[in-house]
Amino acid sequence: MSRVSVVVIGGSAGSIPVVTELLQALPRHFQFSVIIVLHRLRNVISSLDTILGNKVQVITIREPNDKEEIREQYVYLAPQNYHLLIEADKTFSLDYSETVHHSRPSIDVTFESVAQVYASQAVAVLLSGANQDGADGLQAIINQGGMVIVQDPATAEYPAMPKAALERNREAVVLTPPEIAAFLRTLTQ
Template sequence: MAGYKAVVIGGSAGSIPVVTELLRALPLNFKFSVFIVLHRLKNVPSSMDVILAGKGKGIYIKEPDDKEVIQGHRVYLAPQNYHLLIEADHTISLDYSEPVHYSRPSIDVTFESVAQVYAAGVVAVLLSGANQDGADGLRSVIDQGGTAIVQDPATAEYPAMPQAALNRNKSAVAMTPEKIASFLQTLND
């Protein structure tokens, strides 16, 4: 399926095993950019980028710097305690404004900014979590013509977040982690 410019994955409690599965599923020669937003503890040192890099079969994963130019074939992990936004000039902006749904980084904030920049060229994936973050952001992705996928709540360790997203977004597609992985494998440009 050609035309996708960005994949954005949001997750919270219970999502790390699925994120690692999805990283392994990325096509070896993918050209799009991948953005991952995970809820993490704010004031505890984190090596999540190193942990995920070890799971992604040689994929380049990093926590971006503010104003970094976005490149294809890269996976960007939102730094803990910062919202990750995508700017119209295809740079990353890190923001320290108030938490959204008690979270910074907020999945909603990233989904909304990615939708504004990439429109129909974005695939947004919302995974397991215990709050409602991501539901409003998925609405933005859908409104801009993007593809919205939600982990089937029956397969989520914490089903509240995917269920909230499905309740608010009737056109979002619920998939098992295996089906999401299969879908991502089809996204070569």
């Protein structure tokens, strides 16, 4: 596997406790970027970045601005009601186009964008959720030589999303949340 430059995590219903566990597993000085795409209600004020930040105080979690440069040792949370894309110059692009799988941000949109820019330097993690968002994006990352991990559906509060991803992506590594956390710790060694 190439040097990992980005870890992109997607989730929906039931994924916030796992995201928190994964962020808490990151060492203080990890040498890659982390991008999180979580489905959120569109018309409700969200302070998810603050909530996650309070649970993981040693890491700064921020919602990126359009055209912001992606930096190592940062955790980025896709802004509510925008698709989060990655440009070839490794900056963010926020997009307000139609929903994908009834979601904006869409996990597929971000994963596919990460695949194009980071290719084999990407690791994608798909967590609990109630639809099939993320399955196509995982395939894009596999096609570009990146690594994909899917939460074991037996451990997911809502197993539909991991199950859909595994049906589409036989190459995905299936891990429990503690195993995913342990894997992320190995990326910094």
